[in-house]
Amino acid sequence: MDTEEQHTKRDRSAGPAKGPGTRSRFSRSGTPGPSGGTSPDPGESGAPGQAGGDRAGRGPTLRRVAVVCAALPAAVLLLSAFVVQPFLIPSGSMESTLRVGDRVLVNKLAYRFGSVPERGDVVVFDGTGSFLPETAGGNPVAGLLRGAAAVLGLADPPDTDFVKRVVGVGGDHVVCCDTEGRLEVNGAPLDEEYLHLGDAPSRVPFDIVVPDGTLWMMGDHRDRSSDSRSHLGEPGGGMVPVGEVIGRVDWIGWPWSRAGSLAGSRAFDGVPEPGGPHG
Template identity: 65%
Template structure:
């Protein structure tokens, strides 16, 4: 048998590493590699027409806004008149969440937003989980009122301060120094119509509203656990700007009312007892 002739008639095998052109000629491994999840997702996102692309763009914008409001700046809708005239009902303040993240702490005069759980609110009311998610999403962009445990007030005393009211002139005193609050106190309000004398524990804050006659603040919680003071770690951020309405857009500068207040002395740290 002429074996050489038989082998000569067999077609030569193609040893080329490149697959033959055409859909039917491609190797199976090439098809598998081309059908990666990332490519499939890209094809789905770009192949659904304008409506699908618009929905995806909106979803990406919402995720971006939620990330910014969770870690950088969050709009906060003012629900009451307790901070008038500095802040009015319906104002959207922009809360700087990085203000106290890198070693800085709240200072006297700062306007802060904080979670009042266990200080201003001892038993938070229950909330439907679905409603809570909707409210949280809406409040994170300033479209809905914040949680019932969130408050905005002005820091009057920090850890170690002795805050008293009032002296013979009717002024608030911090560490024995009278504080002139004309720059932000609501016209016609007294610094406080309720006398008190409190030494602020370390790591806590004494806070009050600018509209003292219409503010439930540290004074109203003296007899409760915590004595009306707010833990520093419950502070959400510092209100630095008014972002809405358009005619009220401005920054909230620091007040100079507390510039002359001395550091807490030995007597201030140990000599006062809360009462009111």
């Protein structure tokens, strides 16, 4: 018998001999892989669902979350600074149109492109110099933080900000009251359907002409509103410069039961322009 042939047959039945470059069918852990292949080691980088793969993917994900978390407040602040600002109603001076705790959205673009406040608009304005005296500022850091919180609608607005209704614009002759107890603007009586139930149009008589570039402001809850009437004897006579208007209240955002566009008013539809037949 050929001895060399017998050795060759035995070698074929035992499988191919491992040469210098042949890889074992067992992983480093000694666990056979499926179908004789090599199973990936649990600690190997890049194995799907394993620790190494988790670490590789977690970094970019956390970075993306951090970027979003940093960018979102910045985007909201920019939006509030130039487009729409949330505003928390702190008092009942505009009831029942606006109630304490309402969160409204102030349209800051309403008067940016040549438009001006109109009679009947509900606006937010800075009362410094008209409703409040000019004063030196306090802690600037605290003021900045509070201002940012107010911009996001998370805190009361600054003490210098007010929300009122425009009753008279530049040139208007506003009188209280006619023989039936109504306000008159340029000789036309107003049917103010927005007034708080039980309130008179005004319990303080007045007869004023609104200077150009200023506004005569009144709250809808006349018996509880400190407005232009309260500053009649002061410098400026309670008139608010148009440039101090922050924006127009166009929407109620909260509570959900009252959310929606702010209802308009037809009270001023019949008012003539200053110098007209009745003005």
